[in-house]
Amino acid sequence: xxxxxxxxxxxxxxxxxxxxxxxxxxxxxxxxxxxxxxxxxxxxxxxxxxxxxxxxxxxxxxxxxxxxxxxxxxxxxxxxxxxxxxxxxxxxxxxxxxxxxxxxxxxxxxxxxxxxxxxxxxxxxxxxxxxxxxxxxxxxxxxxxxxxxxxxxxxxxxxxxxxxxxxxxxxxxxxxxxxxxxxxxxxxxxxxxxxxxxxxxxxxxxxxxxxxxxxxxxxxxxxxxxxxxxxxxxxxxxxxxxxxxxxxxxxxxxxxxxxxxxxxxxxxxxxxxxxxxxxxxxxxxxxxxxxxxxxxxxxxxxxxxxxxxxxxxxxxxxxxxxxxxxx
Amino acid sequence: xxxxxxxxxxxxxxxxxxxxxxxxxxxxxxxxxxxxxxxxxxxxxxxxxxxxxxxxxxxxxxxxxxxxxxxxxxxxxxxxxxxxxxxxxxxxxxxxxxxxxxxxxxxxxxxxxxxxxxxxxxxxxxxxxxxxxxxxxxxxxxxxxxxxxxxxxxxxxxxxxxxxxxxxxxxxxxxxxxxxxxxxxxxxxxxxxxxxxxxxxxxxxxxxxxxxxxxxxxxxxxxxxxxxxxxxxxxxxxxxxxxxxxxxxxxxxxxxxxxxxxxxxxxxxxxxxxxxxxxxxxxxxxxxxxxxxxxxxxxxxxxxxxxxxxxxxxxxxxxxxxxxxxxxxxxxxxxxxxxxxxxxxxxxxxxxxxxxxxxxxxxxxxxxxxxxxxxxxxxxxxxxxxxxxxxxxxxxxxxxxxxxxxxxxxxxxxxxxxxxxxxxxxxxxxxxxxxxxxxxxxxxxxxxxxxxxxxxxxxxxxxxxxxxxxxxxxxxxxxxxxxxxxxxxxx
Numbered sequence: 001x002x003x004x005x006x007x008x009x010x011x012x013x014x015x016x017x018x019x020x021x022x023x024x025x026x027x028x029x030x031x032x033x034x035x036x037x038x039x040x041x042x043x044x045x046x047x048x049x050x051x052x053x054x055x056x057x058x059x060x061x062x063x064x065x066x067x068x069x070x071x072x073x074x075x076x077x078x079x080x081x082x083x084x085x086x087x088x089x090x091x092x093x094x095x096x097x098x099x100x101x102x103x104x105x106x107x108x109x110x111x112x113x114x115x116x117x118x119x120x121x122x123x124x125x126x127x128x129x130x131x132x133x134x135x136x137x138x139x140x141x142x143x144x145x146x147x148x149x150x151x152x153x154x155x156x157x158x159x160x161x162x163x164x165x166x167x168x169x170x171x172x173x174x175x176x177x178x179x180x181x182x183x184x185x186x187x188x189x190x191x192x193x194x195x196x197x198x199x200x201x202x203x204x205x206x207x208x209x210x211x212x213x214x215x216x217x218x219x220x221x222x223x224x225x226x227x228x229x230x231x232x233x234x235x236x237x238x239x240x241x242x243x244x245x246x247x248x249x250x251x252x253x254x255x256x257x258x259x260x261x262x263x264x265x266x267x268x269x270x271x272x273x274x275x276x277x278x279x280x281x282x283x284x285x286x287x288x289x290x291x292x293x294x295x296x297x298x299x300x301x302x303x304x305x306x307x308x309x310x311x312x313x314x315x316x317x318x319x320x321x322x323x324x325x326x327x
Numbered sequence: 328x329x330x331x332x333x334x335x336x337x338x339x340x341x342x343x344x345x346x347x348x349x350x351x352x353x354x355x356x357x358x359x360x361x362x363x364x365x366x367x368x369x370x371x372x373x374x375x376x377x378x379x380x381x382x383x384x385x386x387x388x389x390x391x392x393x394x395x396x397x398x399x400x401x402x403x404x405x406x407x408x409x410x411x412x413x414x415x416x417x418x419x420x421x422x423x424x425x426x427x428x429x430x431x432x433x434x435x436x437x438x439x440x441x442x443x444x445x446x447x448x449x450x451x452x453x454x455x456x457x458x459x460x461x462x463x464x465x466x467x468x469x470x471x472x473x474x475x476x477x478x479x480x481x482x483x484x485x486x487x488x489x490x491x492x493x494x495x496x497x498x499x500x501x502x503x504x505x506x507x508x509x510x511x512x513x514x515x516x517x518x519x520x521x522x523x524x525x526x527x528x529x530x531x532x533x534x535x536x537x538x539x540x541x542x543x544x545x546x547x548x549x550x551x552x553x554x555x556x557x558x559x560x561x562x563x564x565x566x567x568x569x570x571x572x573x574x575x576x577x578x579x580x581x582x583x584x585x586x587x588x589x590x591x592x593x594x595x596x597x598x599x600x601x602x603x604x605x606x607x608x609x610x611x612x613x614x615x616x617x618x619x620x621x622x623x624x625x626x627x628x629x630x631x632x633x634x635x636x637x638x639x640x641x642x643x644x645x646x647x648x649x650x651x652x653x654x655x656x657x658x659x660x661x662x663x664x665x666x667x668x669x670x671x672x673x674x675x676x677x678x679x680x681x682x683x684x685x686x687x688x689x690x691x692x693x694x695x696x697x698x699x700x701x702x703x704x705x706x707x708x709x710x711x712x713x714x715x716x717x718x719x720x721x722x723x724x725x726x727x728x729x730x731x732x733x734x735x736x737x738x739x740x741x742x743x744x745x746x747x748x749x750x751x752x753x754x755x756x757x758x759x760x761x762x763x764x765x766x767x768x769x770x771x772x773x774x775x776x777x778x779x780x781x782x783x784x785x786x787x788x789x790x791x792x793x794x795x796x797x798x799x800x801x802x803x804x805x806x807x808x809x810x811x812x813x814x815x816x817x818x
Binding site: 005006007008009010011012098101102103104105106109112113116117120160257315316 | 380557
């Protein structure tokens with residue numbers, strides 16, 4: 001661990017959530033953009049493809065109650081701008097900004113200004129008709145989020161706050177990749193029988209594009225194959241949106257926070273995250289698919305939730321009186 | 328935009344003499360501004376506003392739900408303070424802050440000034456901001472006012488007066504620093520040929536002062552800044568100053584008192600805190616000592632302070648000298664403690680608890696500015712010439728009901744500075760000046776200060792909560808001729 005002063009629990013929680021919300025906003029923007037792009041490639045007979053995007057959020061009921069049918073206008077308005085929906089891009093950016101605002105003295109000014117400009121962008125775009133702003137809007141949100149990542153990487157010391165930011169970012173990203181893959185795999189599965197049609201290829205390519213992974217996948221495996229795609233997005237150790245990559249970086253940052261060497265643990269969060277990491281390090285894709293991909297993702301989500309609760313308990317809640325060791 | 332049609336309208340103008348000639352230190356600046364095309368000046372103005380918004384340099388307005396964050400209106404034309412004027416201000420402020428510290432220390436110890444009849448006891452002991460809990464306390468260096476933001480105004484003849492001392496939790500210094508940054512980024516040309524004294528030193532000086540008041544046993548003292556939280560109107564400033572000093576910004580819920588010491592809750596347990604620059608009023612500091620319903624404060628904090636385990640800046644109880652009735656006695660304090668006449672005069676003040684003064688005030692409400700003794704931020708105030716008959720009657724009733732709580736002053740014709748109006752011309756707008764004074768072992772005055780400007784035509788109320796804006800404030804380092812000469816050489 002670095003020699004800098006330990007973070008306030010409130011501050012650690014704020015930077016962690018700031019990072020999660022920024023990552024969430026970026027993912028939602030990417031999902032919308034890729035889906036819109038996909039619709040342009042698919043024949044009309046494929047029908048409405050906006051519902052699955054709603055399903056990846058896990059908030060299907062909220063959408064049905066408030067919007068009804070999954071038209072482009074409805075889904076984009078819901079996912080991008082609905083302030084009553086806590087996971088819309090706008091809500092995420094507001095939450096990220098509110099958290100950032102409470103720790104402006106901890107993060108760098110450049111980070112704050114970047115979140116603030118993204119907020120100003122959303123405030124300006126939210127009143128416009130969806131048709132007029134897509135797809136440039138999604139592109140701008142993604143670029144703004146990428147810029148934030150870059151600014152964070154080069155302007156903030158890689159100290160405890162930085163590790164909490166990376167922890168939040170990577171856990172959120174792992175969560176989003178699995179949710180997307182879970183929904184898409186389930187929908188595309190029936191078409192496995194007519195493998196090789198051009199539309200099948202288009203759809204699976206869109207899955208990869210949803211996590212900006214098509215190019216890297218091609219370099220690694222070449223031809224599109226559902227099993228290889230699962231392997232790539234779950235078990236790849238080098239692709240930054242692969243689940244295993246994310247979990248490994250989260251694990252590194254958690255050890256960066258506690259100072260405990262990798263392979264050992266000093267708190268519940270570390271133990272659970274370390275076990276998850278080990279599981280992914282030694283997993284094989286055919287075993288995962290044989291056991292049911294959906295079941296695998298369900299179990300994975302449960303483990304992520306446990307880890308999140310442990311992080312809360314170990315670092316964020318105000319502990320009872322216990323002095324820092326050595327005082 | 329040109330100054331050709333600019334009219335000082337009989338007010339003291341910071342930029343122009345009564346006959347329309349530019350003041351010595353202002354000439355070069357005026358020429359630079361006039362040399363710009365209109366499009367340029369406006370582009371700079373809008374760039375500055377965008378920059379402030381993007382940097383999130385905003386303040387919150389209580390009780391305004393729509394758009395709770397606003398930028399503090401900023402005018403590009405700076406206010407210039409020539410070196411010889413600044414010299415008087417600086418000496419005057421040091422003298423005043425020194426005397427105020429002596430007064431507060433005296434009030435919470437021997438009360439010599441009361442015993443010798445310089446100030447009536449009942450006036451001091453009845454002040455709402457007088458804290459008997461503070462009796463016998465000995466803050467380091469006997470300093471009670473660590474950070475002061477004195478409000479100065481100029482009347483029609485150009486004389487500077489002290490309007491208020493603002494000893495409790497003065498705000499605004501972040502705008503001094505940020506306004507200068509914005510000017511340098513947006514409008515560097517105007518600085519050419521002038522030696523404007525830098526203000527960037529403030530955060531280092533502040534940190535140095537805060538570390539100097541740490542309890543004796545603390546080595547490498549841990550300083551924190553205590554804020555009420557992100558919904559406070561000055562939150563931007565709290566986080567900005569913490570960031571600039573590199574200290575932790577904390578809320579009340581981050582702190583805990585254990586076994587007489589103050590700690591903050593971190594991811595690795597509790598960490599000791601030695602000095603707290605608190606931006607919370609006395610009332611909310613500690614529910615065990617002051618207001619029981621305070622959720623912002625830290626239970627047990629004042630006991631830790633009293634035991635010398637932690638230092639607080641500003642010291643609790645110092646607001647007694649901020650009371651507007653007691654303000655009227657500051658010149659007497661200076662004579663009493665410093666043995667000298669005040670360098671900066673007070674605005675002549677009528678004290679409504681005196682029968683003769685009250686009679687005069689009630690008969691002349693339409694000419695006077697009336698202030699409640701314990702309010703700030705432009706609240707609880709009547710500006711006579713701009714008030715309705717009904718407002719005057721309301722104040723008359725309040726004064727009669729509680730004379731101790733009111734003072735009145737002649738309405739000053741505040742000095743003016745040219746300001747961009749409607750994006751197409753300059754008009755004079757009234758300003759005040761709030762320099763910031765740091766007091767630890769030594770006294771330091773930041774060369775500059777916050778020039779607040781009443782953006783509405785004719786208005787005398789400069790408070791941000793009442794629609795005021797601000798300007799960069801330039802204290803020049805040399806005599807005005809120096810600027811003049813360099814301008815000659817550059818042509």
